[in-house]
Amino acid sequence: MLKAFKRCKGVDEALLVEHDSPLPSPDDQIARAALAVAQAAGVGALEHVHLAGDAATSIFFAPPGPRVMLRGAPGGLGAWRYTHERHRPILQHLAEVDA
Amino acid sequence: MSVSLPPGEAVDVELDLGSLMPFEHGFVTTWVGRRKTPSGHRLVRGHRVIGWLAASEAGLIGGAEGQAALLSLEADAEHVRHVAESWTLGELADVLMLMPSVVLHAVDLEGLPSGPGPARRLLSRSASVIMAALNEDPEVLGAVLVDQGLLVDHTGHVPGDTDELAGLVADTMRTRQTIAGGLGLPEEGHWTLATPQGSVLLASAADLALGVWTASGSDHRRLLQRMANAVSGSAGDDGQAGHLPEGFVLREGKSGPDAVLSMLRVAREEQVYGHLSVGAGERTTAVVLLSGRPVGLVSSSAATLEEAVYDLTDRRRVARLHQLPLDAAIGEGTANVPGFTLAAFGASIASSRSRTEDRKDTLMARYEDILGFDVGLESLGPKVAHLGEAAEGVDHLSTGDSPRLVIDAGYRQRLEDAEHRMDGLQQEAAALQARLEQAENARMRAEVALREAKDATGEGQDRLRATGADLDQAKLAVAEAERRAEAAEARAERLVRRTSELEHQLERRAAELARTVADSGSREALASTLAGMAEEEARVKAELQTSAERLTEVKRRLVEDERHLRLLEEQTSAAHERQANAVRDLAVTEDGVRAGKAELAAVEAEVRAARRRADDERERRREDEVRRSHLESEIRGLLEERRTVLRELGDLGVQRGQSEAQVAHLADQADALATAHEAALADIEEARRLRARLTDEPLAQALLEDGASMAALGPVLERLEHTRAQGYSVVLLDKAVERALQVIGTVVDRAAETPRHLLSNDVMLLLEQQVPETAGIVRGLTRWSVQQRLEHSLKQAVTDVVLDLEHLLEDQDRAITMLRRTRNVLEQLARLGAPQDEIDALMSRCRYPEALPDIAAATQRLIRVALDDIHLEADQRDAGASVALALTAEALEELLSQLEAAGLVGGRPAGHLWAFMASGLLPSEAGHAPSAAPEDDVLPLEEAPPEEPAPEEADATEAPHPPVPAASRSLPPLDDAEERMRLEAELAALDAARAPHGQGREHVEEGLDAGMAALAALEARLGDLEL
Known part of the structure; x- marks a missing residue:
């Protein structure tokens, strides 16, 4: 799975953690802040956070599947999201197998 | 070579191959003689034969050639048998998808249900697979893949910013879906935006949208089909081998051969996209199902197909039929059990747990009932694979001697409709003919009945006449009997009257008797008279009785005759009525016959008209096709002429x-x-x-005499021009030349400053006025000093400049070589999948040697990424690809080491060119700075350090020099000519040592050091000169 994400356009770093485990800092802060904002805004379950500047960071939430953190060059949001959506069933299955 | 098509439902009707088939879709197999293999097949769609497949010695042939071969074979054979089987439209589509070239006209392939459309099949694969397929297609200029308006990937050249194009493509596809929904059209399909300069294909599936830029006139339907076929079955990242996600469980139950077959039947009927799994966890065996069709086996423990099937049919385990969402990543690549085919899978199911042949046959029959068509399709595929290579001709229709013309779908549709209409009319004509025959038979029967009725009527009339005669006789008899009865009645009346009269007479006679009792004679007479009268009475009574009986008999016969007459009258009326009915039926039948004949004539006329219209339509179509071909050729000519004119206009515009x-x-x-x-x-x-x-200035005189020293720059300038002609940027070299000219100008300027240090013009004027000889000597000495300084300084400067420029040129050549290698490596990196935009940016800068450090740094980064990818993917490739990639990796690593060795990455690059680019100073300037600076190089004469001259030089300087003042005579003698010759020889040696480019700078520097030493000695000697 990591290889599939790493092969994605612009991705320099890919990380998978369990959905209830914290991400390394500062991505964990980003995730916590985003979850808080989503809860405050009442938009429902948060699925995706994308931060873009000189570099870009995306965190995908698909419980019970693992959280996926991608970091790399900006401009690859579509490709990152497409890759995550395409592999979402396998991610879910991985979580089920782990459970 | 022969081939059997997948089985269908048998058609048990008599076939008329000259007309439409009695079944809708299917095929007709031709069996010749006692051969056990079929000789060919006719493929039927919509009751029409649309495709031909014939077996020949060279192999299978299809299309028009197959049609000709099969018809020829049937014509030559003595005994030909045709067997028809029917398919569903989907089954026909599956067969035609394998061998589309057997169809005579491509129009007949339109509208076939081929499961998901090609766009959906293409977009169901991963983005990398889609982009790779599009990138390899020669018709595709560029493409973008968009997910909900966000760019996923792009390839090739697209006109504009990819992110903006992604948004535009997504908006356009949303608009298309809105329009399609409004018009009641399905979401399947694609849009083609065609312009004379190019075409754009827009296709979508779910949230994904694809925009493809192609050349003008490209067939996008074929392109999509080709792309979908290219990506189907190709190794991609669709699923991971041995991994199957869970899904919605459609069926669940104990496993076993029968249960597996039952679930396979359900999967086939429900078109299940998922898998049929047995067990869970570490011991899982599953059949991967795509649209209900098994495509592979996944097993965590079994290594062979038989073992996997044995495990799959274990009755102690639970089988589950899983339905997955369509975006789940499963496919052929998910299977990990080798050797899977549908035929082998069915045989394994039948034999894995069966002990008797009957059981095997039963299971095999059930399997073939479920997947027999797919098994046939699977075996058909390899046999007809070569037919696809000739698929180019399916768009063409051969019309006699004319060249192949592109047939219009509309004409084809109209022809098909005409054929259907003609067949319907023929069937209607046959029905009318049958009705006509029935009417004719009815007419014949009616005529027979009429004749019979006429005969019956004659007989009836005869009987009527006979009956009339009998009636007349009876009437006569009645009249006679009445007359006789009247006579009898009259006689009876008379007898009654006679009886009454006799009774009256008797009474009277009795009275007379009483009176005459006394008279005995008269008594006897009276007694005899009475006896006579009694006898007469008895006789009259007997006659009366007889007449009464005869009257009764006559009356009875009269009643019988009347009854017989009524019966005859009734028979006559019935006969008349039957005759009238027969006449009426005959008239109706004759009317029906006349109407049938008229209708038949009308139908025949309509058939003739339909045939005539069909002929006219064919003729018109042929004429239209000819006209259209002419128009197309004219249009092509006009377009060519237009292109030529536009090109000429463009050229003229450019020239203008x-x-x-x-x-x-x-x-x-x-x-x-x-x-x-x-x-x-x-x-x-x-x-x-x-x-x-x-004319009085020494510098001018010196320059006028020694300007030839500048000629040494000629070869360098030629090399500069050659480098410029190669098309690479020579900005650095231009700057170096400018800098060299500045250095030379500085040298000249500083040489010109020397006289001002020597003597001022005022002193010279005063000296010339007071001591003209001394002034002449000073002027000559000044001129000589300037000349010498200028000569040596200029020669040295030019030598240094030439050396510097040659070094820079060599560095420039090396940079150009490195740029060329880098360009090749970038092309290889582009083929390896490096980001195209970065590659394009770097390729565009490969004409600028001054950008080599940046390009090298970026290339090194790309090479490292590519090497990482190659090493990461090394275990996923086969042997050939691994060897090729190993060579590529070796070449990349070699270039990487060269880049690092050249210092072009990770630091300041080494070389004169890069030093000059960094500092703006020529290497000689940088090497001698600050002592080599022109202002430091020129020292005042009084400050020059004293130096002991060589004895031979002192002797040599006496003769040519004019007499000098006492102060100047104390100088050691100078042999200028010898010194100059020695310096020139050393400089010539230096030039000779430098002549072959690339020799070391050490020789030149040694010569220069020697020249500098000699020049310093000369200046030292001149520095002691006192006036």
């Missing part, structure tokens, strides 16, 4: 622009020349004045 630019340039040049001419005239006048003044 160039001419205008040249005219403007010439006008500017003319203005500049006019200005320059005026300035030149002023300069000439000024030069004339300056020349008059400069």
